[in-house]
Amino acid sequence: MNQIEELEKICQRYQIQLQNHISLAGHTTFRIGGTADLWIEINSVQGLSELLLFCHENQMDYFVMGRGSNILASDSGYRGLILHLGNEFSKIRMQNESLLICESGVMLTNIAKFAAEHALTGMEALSGIPGTAGGALFMNAGAYGSEMKDIVTECRYLDSSGTEYTLTGQELDLAYRHSFFTEHDGTVITSVSIQLEKGNPEEITARSADYAERRKTKQPLNYPSAGSTFKRPDGSYASKLIDECGLKGFQIGGAQISEKHAGFVINTGNATCQDVLALCQYVHDKVLKETGYSLELEPVFLGVQDGETTCS
Numbered sequence: 001m002n003q004i005e006e007l008e009k010i011c012q013r014y015q016i017q018l019q020n021h022i023s024l025a026g027h028t029t030f031r032i033g034g035t036a037d038l039w040i041e042i043n044s045v046q047g048l049s050e051l052l053l054f055c056h057e058n059q060m061d062y063f064v065m066g067r068g069s070n071i072l073a074s075d076s077g078y079r080g081l082i083l084h085l086g087n088e089f090s091k092i093r094m095q096n097e098s099l100l101i102c103e104s105g106v107m108l109t110n111i112a113k114f115a116a117e118h119a120l121t122g123m124e125a126l127s128g129i130p131g132t133a134g135g136a137l138f139m140n141a142g143a144y145g146s147e148m149k150d151i152v153t154e155c156r157y158l159d160s161s162g163t164e165y166t167l168t169g170q171e172l173d174l175a176y177r178h179s180f181f182t183e184h185d186g187t188v189i190t191s192v193s194i195q196l197e198k199g200n201p202e203e204i205t206a207r208s209a210d211y212a213e214r215r216k217t218k219q220p221l222n223y224p225s226a227g228s229t230f231k232r233p234d235g236s237y238a239s240k241l242i243d244e245c246g247l248k249g250f251q252i253g254g255a256q257i258s259e260k261h262a263g264f265v266i267n268t269g270n271a272t273c274q275d276v277l278a279l280c281q282y283v284h285d286k287v288l289k290e291t292g293y294s295l296e297l298e299p300v301f302l303g304v305q306d307g308e309t310t311c312s
């Protein structure tokens, strides 16, 4: 039996589908990227564990994807297996009156909705981040002064051979866009424990609406993007530096520095990964020359080869 037949057998056991040549542009919020050779939508920890063991034993490359909202995928795609933790992996349960256990594919927006319905506060500022619990924990996503670090008490994950472990909040080593997982390739978060507090339902709803309104007014949400394209450098803000260099609206190919928010690179319709990389390189070099700050990219590369950019 060849590798693909073996993979198909595992998929049949877990009633999941092995798909071929899946468009990464169709599965990332940037709407950029070629095709992935193989794609599986995960629906159980057991199935995921078996697939990881298979990849481990067969030296098959894989990449874990949540909602694809912080990914820049190569124009030539990905020559491996995408393990997608999405709709099939998105249950939330209450462990006690204020502790939620969320499967890693659940969207932050849905956790925030669930929390509001149960009069729990703590998710409001994070509710507009368009990613999954797993992706948000991986990056220690944050907004408006809140971050995952403030509310995550524990998580479960599988290592690259499919063995399950638990990490406590401290062991997660969360810092600005950094976690245990950014340092441990091949690990997959399966669930995230989120500690919230009892609050007033009307105030919770009003706060979430306020944050949503701020995003709508300040961010170019009508264009495909991966959110803020550059990390916040110590002592300043990427958007401020880019704006000061007069780069708002600057464009290479279909990739543009948003007129609305200089921290966002947007896809104006037909941007390629190469356009984004060339634009980011130009911005990096100009900002460095004019301000002395060396900006780093925030999105995770998928299939992008080493050496295609120097600002990652």
Ligand SMILES: Cc1cc2nc3c(=O)[nH]c(=O)nc-3n(C[C@H](O)[C@H](O)[C@H](O)COP(=O)(O)OP(=O)(O)OC[C@H]3O[C@@H](n4cnc5c(N)ncnc54)[C@H](O)[C@@H]3O)c2cc1C
Residues within 6 Å of the ligand: 029, 063, 064, 065, 066, 067, 068, 069, 070, 071, 085, 104, 105, 128, 129, 130, 131, 132, 133, 134, 135, 136, 137, 138, 139, 140, 141, 142, 143, 181, 187, 188, 189, 190, 219, 221, 225, 226, 227, 228, 300
């Ligand atoms: C319009 C817009 C606004 C945004 N605003 C913000 C913001 O305010 N703050 C912010 O921090 N980010 C923001 N982002 C970026 C993005 O939404 C977050 O980083 C989000 O947490 C990524 O989650 P995801 O599920 O989409 O992960 P993906 O983009 O799918 O993956 C990101 C990384 O996480 C890894 N990963 C995903 N799931 C798992 C898992 N289960 N186990 C292990 N690794 C995993 C992937 O391998 C990849 O390395 C924004 C993006 C957009 C498009």
